[in-house]
Amino acid sequence: MDNAIEIQQLNKSFGRQSVLRQLTMAVPSGAVYGFLGNNGAGKSTLMRILLGLIRPDSGQFSMLGQPLSRALKARVGSLIDSACLYEHLTAVEFLRLMVKLKDIPSLEISRVLELVDLQPDQHKLIRNYSLGMKQRLALANALLGEPELLLLDEPTNGLDPTGMDEIRQLIARLPRQSAVTVLVSSHLLDEVEKIASHVGILHNGQLVREGKINDLLSAGQGLLQLNLADAAKWLPLLRMSNQVRLVSASELEVSGIRKIDCPAIHYQLINAGAHLFQSHFDSLSLEQCFRQSVTGARK
Amino acid sequence: MNKFLILFCVEIAKLKRSQALVMTLLCPFAVILLQLLVVIEGNGDFIAKRGWNMYWMSVVSLWYSFMLPLYIALITGLLxxxxxxxxxxxxMATLPISRVQLYIAKTLLAWALMAIGSLWLYLLTGLSIGLLLLLGYQGGDILHWSFVSQLCPVLVAALPIVVIGMTVSWLIPSMVPALVLGVSMTMAAMSVSRSPDYWMFDPWTYPMVATMVQGVAVRELAIALGAVVGGILLLAGCWYCTRRPIHS
Structure with a gap:
């Protein structure tokens, strides 16, 4: 199976508001797929559709090569937005209920509690947990039974920086440890950049960019900083074909270019007699790539 | 183990430290406390004149005609x-379980709690009579099995109220509408149950009619209506409640 999730022309509206529009995407098996989008872009709606909480208006999807069914749900772990926990129970009591319903051995409880580092607090009432502990427990529940696919909607919501880092590392480790595919939605671009192998950018219910994170970033446009003598003199030359800004008497900034275009600029300057001391190219961060994609989609 | 049985056991396990369990113990206790106060306040005249038979009757009628419908509204809301x-x-919707089974398991649990609450009431009635005897009150025969035997008919007759309570509180996140419905319908049922023509249109009258009315045929009709109306409502609830999208 090449793709763990396949979605074809999915549509969903709430009243007159169209949330997902002809959404087609694929999540490769074994990937950590970061699903990006502003609030209201349709990320959570898609997660809810995949889990069967709401029905799409039209379109099709399959996970692990199957349409949604009870048997499939047993192979999928999920954490949707805020943690769903019975707060009057202890962590171990809660997980005992979950292993019964998922029909998996209760030995799993200690494994997942260890994985999220909650073993010391397993007998405390969940209502006395911090927000971060609750989120870790919800993740432990999602990991019960070593699911083949994990759907995580904003998994670091409410966590402190240390907690966020722990969860990020845990998610990034998962595919190597247990061959799980992870679809993780977030509006924290920095978070996704750190853990994802693939990225999809959702804007107004449509996928505006998708692919391997490295390909996306290297294919994108960046910023070239040039240190050269008498910088102002070379401004008109470069302005003919680029967006250029004079930063100081000895520095120019060329924006909106790809790394592959840099040698041509260097050649153009040197050929015209410029004394080029230093050149530095900054490739796009995921945040810049996201902004570009969203702005491009708006236009 | 059968999937439904596992789900039902999980629903029972969720009751640990829950208010639903506390209310199952407290509501019958409140009825007994009220009756004890009535007896003690009247210096036992009520028992001396009419015997323990009347004490049993007061407890059972207060429970089945007034407290039970309110308790059902409360318990379905809490569940x-x-x-x-x-x-x-x-x-629950993300787990490999059927929503229809979940709806039935919760309704069955509410119904079981109603049975447990009623049994607890009988036990407390016996204990309270023991206490009154120790305090010197006398009233003839202590045990009146006819009141205990009312439990089974009431369990059947109250099925529609359980299903309605479960459906309303399943659909509306706040407990208030279920409680308001329970209180207002209980109040209305007290009048409607006296009407020979209209009682059958109000499911809240069924437990009262099944236990309090003199005629055997009417009592049996209340029980039969409870079973049939309860069954139809249960099917409708399964169909409607489990098809709604889950946004919360």
Whole structure:
């Protein structure tokens, strides 16, 4: 199976508001797929559709090569937005209920509690947990039974920086440890950049960019900083074909270019007699790539 | 183990430290406390004149005609609030279980709690009579099995109220509408149950009619209506409640 999730022309509206529009995407098996989008872009709606909480208006999807069914749900772990926990129970009591319903051995409880580092607090009432502990427990529940696919909607919501880092590392480790595919939605671009192998950018219910994170970033446009003598003199030359800004008497900034275009600029300057001391190219961060994609989609 | 049985056991396990369990113990206790106060306040005249038979009758009629419908509204509200409060509907919907089975398991649990509450009431009645005897009150025969035997008919006759309570509190996150419905319909049922023509249109009258009315045929009709109307409502509830999208 090449793709763990396949979605074809999915549509969903709430009243007159169209949330997902002809959404087609694929999540490769074994990937950590970061699903990006502003609030209201349709990320959570898609997660809810995949889990069967709401029905799409039209379109099709399959996970692990199957349409949604009870048997499939047993192979999928999920954490949707805020943690769903019975707060009057202890962590171990809660997980005992979950292993019964998922029909998996209760030995799993200690494994997942260890994985999220909650073993010391397993007998405390969940209502006395911090927000971060609750989120870790919800993740432990999602990991019960070593699911083949994990759907995580904003998994670091409410966590402190240390907690966020722990969860990020845990998610990034998962595919190597247990061959799980992870679809993780977030509006924290920095978070996704750190853990994802693939990225999809959702804007107004449509996928505006998708692919391997490295390909996306290297294919994108960046910023070239040039240190050269008498910088102002070379401004008109470069302005003919680029967006250029004079930063100081000895520095120019060329924006909106790809790394592959840099040698041509260097050649153009040197050929015209410029004394080029230093050149530095900054490739796009995921945040810049996201902004570009969203702005491009708006236009 | 059968999937439904596992789900039912999980629903029972969720009751640990829950208010639903506390209320199952407290509501019958409140009825007994009220009756004890009535007897003690009247210096036992009520028992001396009419015997323990009347004491049993007061307890049972107060429970079945007034407290039980309110208790059902409360208990169904508390059972579903476990899910409403904790995003439990969403959690349960992501698990490999059927929503129809979940609806039936919760309704069955509410019904079982009603039975447990009623049995607890009988036990407390016996204990309270023991206490009154120790305090020197006398009233003839202590045990009146006819009142205990009312439990089974009431369990059947109250099925529609249980299903309606469960459905309303399943659909509406707040407990208030279920409680308002329970209180207002209980009040209305007290009048409607006296009408020979209209009582059958109000399911809240069925437990009262099944236990309090003199005629055997009418009592049997109340029980039969409870079973049939309860069964139809249960099917309708299964169909409607489990098809709604889960947003919470």
């Amino acid at each position: 579903t609030s476990l899910e409403h409060k904790n995003h439990g509907w969403r959690l």
